[in-house]
Amino acid sequence: ILNVEQSPQSLHVQEGDSTNFTCSFPSSNFYALHWYRWETAKSPEALFVMTLNGDEKKKGRISATLNTKEGYSYLYIKGSQPEDSATYLCALYQAGTALIFGKGTTLSVSS
Amino acid sequence: DGGITQSPKYLFRKEGQNVTLSCEQNLNHDAMYWYRQDPGQGLRLIYYSQIVNDFQKGDIAEGYSVSREKKESFPLTVTSAQKNPTAFYLCASSISISTATYEQYFGPGTRLTVT
Numbered sequence: 077i078l079n080v081e082q083s084p085q086s087l088h089v090q091e092g093d094s095t096n097f098t099c100s101f102p103s104s105n106f107y108a109l110h111w112y113r114w115e116t117a118k119s120p121e122a123l124f125v126m127t128l129n130g131d132e133k134k135k136g137r138i139s140a141t142l143n144t145k146e147g148y149s150y151l152y153i154k155g156s157q158p159e160d161s162a163t164y165l166c167a168l169y170q171a172g173t174a175l176i177f178g179k180g181t182t183l184s185v186s187s
Numbered sequence: 188d189g190g191i192t193q194s195p196k197y198l199f200r201k202e203g204q205n206v207t208l209s210c211e212q213n214l215n216h217d218a219m220y221w222y223r224q225d226p227g228q229g230l231r232l233i234y235y236s237q238i239v240n241d242f243q244k245g246d247i248a249e250g251y252s253v254s255r256e257k258k259e260s261f262p263l264t265v266t267s268a269q270k271n272p273t274a275f276y277l278c279a280s281s282i283s284i285s286t287a288t289y290e291q292y293f294g295p296g297t298r299l300t301v302t
Contacts, residue, residue, distance in 0.1 A: 080229075108287035119191075120277075122290035165230070169287040174220050174245060179229035 078102055080168050082178035089156050089185055096152045097181040099166030103147035108169040111140055111151055114180070115162040123151075123164075156185040190214065191294035193278050198299045200272075208263045208297045210278030218284040219261035220291065222277045223247060230277060236261055237284045265299065272301045 081100040089095050101109065108127045114120040124133040129144040137154045153160055163182045167175035191212045200206045212219065217238050222230040232245030236255040250269025255261055261280075265272045275298050279291040 110290060112291075119293040119295050120291075121293075125288045125290055127287060167230075167291075171287075172285060173243070174232050174235045174284065175291060176232075177222075177230040179227070 078168060078170065078176050080166060080176050080178040082164075082166055082181050084181060085179065086182040086184070089183070091157060091185055091187045093156050093185075094152065094154045095156055095183065096150050097164065097183075099149045099151070099178055101147050101149075101166075101168045103144060105171070106144045106147075106168075107171055109142060109149050110167040110169065110175060111149070112165040112167065113162045114165060120165060151181075153183070156183070158185050158187050161185045191278060191280055191292055193276075193294035193297050195297060196295065198297055200299070200301050202301055203267045204301075205264055205266050206272075206299065206301075208265065208276055208278075208299070210261045210263065210294060212259055212261075212278075212280045212292075212294075214280055214292060215258070216280035216282050216292070217258070218281045218289075219255065220279040220281075221245075221251075221253065221261070221263045222279065224275045224277060233263065233276075235284065265301075272299060274299060 083098050111123040112120040124140045126142040131142045139152045142149045163180040165180045167177045194209045220235045221233040234253040236242040252264045277296045278294040281289045281291045
């Protein structure tokens with residue numbers, strides 16, 4: 077079973093702080109990495125799907141980078157807001173089967 | 188509105204009883220999935236289905252069963268053989284399982300408590 081690791085497990089920041097967290101995965105036979113945001117009492121929603129080494133994607137204040145050679149992806153949030161509080165999940169795509177999810181990083185932003 | 192529905196939101200059962208969790212999607216997606224979440228754990232895959240009348244075991248399939256008789260429906264039965272059934276269950280779907288870039292869409296989940 078492939079292992080997808082996320083760190084830190086949780087973090088707490090103040091409104092306006094920028095933050096980042098990491099997703100690590102096996103670099104061999106890479107196809108795609110997904111990022112999802114899971115807010116309390118809601119369903120997880122896709123943020124990014126990344127496939128190319130060196131890829132960088134951005135959605136508002138959130139961006140993600142991908143390094144497939146060394147097996148990691150970073151998720152950055154610039155100027156965190158309370159509405160960014162959520163659990164952020166990364167997931168590795170395996171060919172012909174379902175995604176393998178990490179345990180997530182839970183972000184809490186206080187005003 | 189297109190989406191995935193799961194019912195009920197909360198479910199309580201006595202130990203030894205089988206229980207079926209509902210998952211319906213109107214997104215016309217071929218692939219559907221069932222995940223389980225426990226405190227401190229990530230989403231763990233129970234079963235998935237690529238097309239109608241086909242399904243595959245995930246990492247933690249023991250004590251669970253599924254069916255896929257219709258494209259829009261993928262019910263999960265938690266049997267009495269599942270040793271620790273109390274958990275939060277999420278259903279998801281995607282256009283296809285064979286393309287890496289197709290994101291998954293999730294339902295609201297069912298919290299099952301077995302006493």
